[in-house]
Amino acid sequence: MLEQMEQMNPTLQALLATLFTWALTALGAATVFFFKTISRRMLDAMLSFAGGVMIAASFWSLLAPAIEMAASQNRIAWIPAAAGFLLGGAFLRLVDVILPHLHQGYPVEEAEGIHTSWRRSILLILAITIHNIPEGLAVGVAFGALRHGLVETSFAGACALAIGIGIQNFPEGAAVAVPLRREGFSRLKSFWYGQLSGLVEPIAGVLGAWAVMSITPLLPYALAFAAGAMIFVVIEEVIPESQRAGHVDLATTSAMLGFTVMMILDVAFG
Secondary structure, X not given: XXXXXXXXXXXXXXXXXXXXXXXXXXXXXXXXXXXXXXOHHHHHHHHHHHHHHHHHHHHHHHHHHHXXXXXXXXXXXXXXXXXXXXXHHHHHHHHHHHOOEOOOOOOHHHOEOOOOOOOHHHHHHHHHHHHHHHHHHHHHHHHHHHHHOOOOOOHHHHHHHHHHHHHHHHHHXXXXXXXXXXXXXOHHHXXXXXXXXXXXXXXXXXXXXXXXXXXXXXXXXXXXXXHHHHHHHHHHHHHHHHHOOOOHHHHHHHHHHHHHHHHHHHHHHO
């Protein structure tokens, strides 16, 4: 299966990879069929584990290749990485300011983005959807980069990134579906909205792959852009949310485990 996928067009590879990451979001959302509630302690552990994966992926799979790529093209190595990284954070900040959303554990009065009368459940879904934009973009950029045949990129490395993102999508799916169930939604509706939050990943993945395939000089910037967007999400949302209930040591340990898992995946297969 992987050998066949390796021969495909990178855009199709990105689509299949992000459909895989979406499927794991749906699998996480499916836990709502078995549990009506998950302890806050468990949610914090899963969320911080996901944050650790995102941090590791940002460096090992995105920033490091961007720096190596710029150096091999006789550019000043740090410029594309720094510029792309900051632009990625700025983009997510703009989305954060505009798109109404609500983080787990916060009262609806503390919803961020443009003021709206949307229900709490919709705001919770949108918060996870924001998380998924940079994740899908990162996978798409990694596969799109393969078209250029650069030594800094590899099919195995792109697959490792997709697997890592998929692993951390499982708890994100549960983090949407279970609270919706607790607020009175049926199991089926809770699952539906939980998996729906991950559908943005295939869209972002295909767009990312197409962009870097079309404009070669953008590649180091695009890799760093995806990294900046993910780090913004981790620092601005994931870490504060995972420690809000006071489970600081558990959240820190889980984040380190997530980082280690993603680092192993990238180094072993990249």
